[in-house]
Amino acid sequence: DAGVIQSPRHEVTEMGQEVTLRCKPISGHNSLFWYRQTMMRGLELLIYFNNNVPIDDSGMPEDRFSAKMPNASFSTLKIQPSEPRDSAVYFCASSLGQGASPLHFGNGTRLTVT
Amino acid sequence: QKEVEQNSGPLSVPEGAIASLNCTYSDRGSQSFFWYRQYSGKSPELIMFIYSNGDKEDGRFTAQLNKASQYVSLLIRDSQPSDSATYLCAVGNAGNMLTFGGGTRLMVKP
Numbered sequence: 001d002a003g004v005i006q007s008p009r010h011e012v013t014e015m016g017q018e019v020t021l022r023c024k025p026i027s028g029h030n031s032l033f034w035y036r037q038t039m040m041r042g043l044e045l046l047i048y049f050n051n052n053v054p055i056d057d058s059g060m061p062e063d064r065f066s067a068k069m070p071n072a073s074f075s076t077l078k079i080q081p082s083e084p085r086d087s088a089v090y091f092c093a094s095s096l097g098q099g100a101s102p103l104h105f106g107n108g109t110r111l112t113v114t
Numbered sequence: 115q116k117e118v119e120q121n122s123g124p125l126s127v128p129e130g131a132i133a134s135l136n137c138t139y140s141d142r143g144s145q146s147f148f149w150y151r152q153y154s155g156k157s158p159e160l161i162m163f164i165y166s167n168g169d170k171e172d173g174r175f176t177a178q179l180n181k182a183s184q185y186v187s188l189l190i191r192d193s194q195p196s197d198s199a200t201y202l203c204a205v206g207n208a209g210n211m212l213t214f215g216g217g218t219r220l221m222v223k224p
Contacts, residue, residue, distance in 0.1 A: 043214040091157060102148060105157040
């Protein structure tokens, strides 16, 4: 089992640029989550997909953030335009989605916006 | 008001001692409870989960749940320096969503 795969591991970009983060969940998992982690705010849920359908996006900070899951094996989180306050570690996680199943996290993408 | 509360620490214990990590939650409808360990610069990894009141043991780890008090704890016996990390409490609702606490930093001193 390859686990949850995220890319890139690190991203440095200038304010105003578009950023796209990618995630491949564990095969067979039907729930996918995007989290953001900062020292100040901890681990925050941004959006949650079940069977490729967005279920809850109330954690998405604003319209600059968007997420898609075109199929069961791929999801993207896009920030356009990026701002320095978006600097954080972004984690993707997946689960079997049966009840409150344990989450399995990817290695994260460390985003720095200058 | 944060829904899942943890003392940020650091909690410092000597090697070989019992480390006790605590977590309270606000949603009485919560159904599942998880403890994750996160080393600096790494992603959270699952240690334990518990669904029913009482204790659940796995090796050196024991999770304790008291739904009436809305309290969940993690005990680490025979603490080792390699246990030094941040421990995240996560609480799940029926909708398969987890809310994480801010984490407690544990330091085990040799």
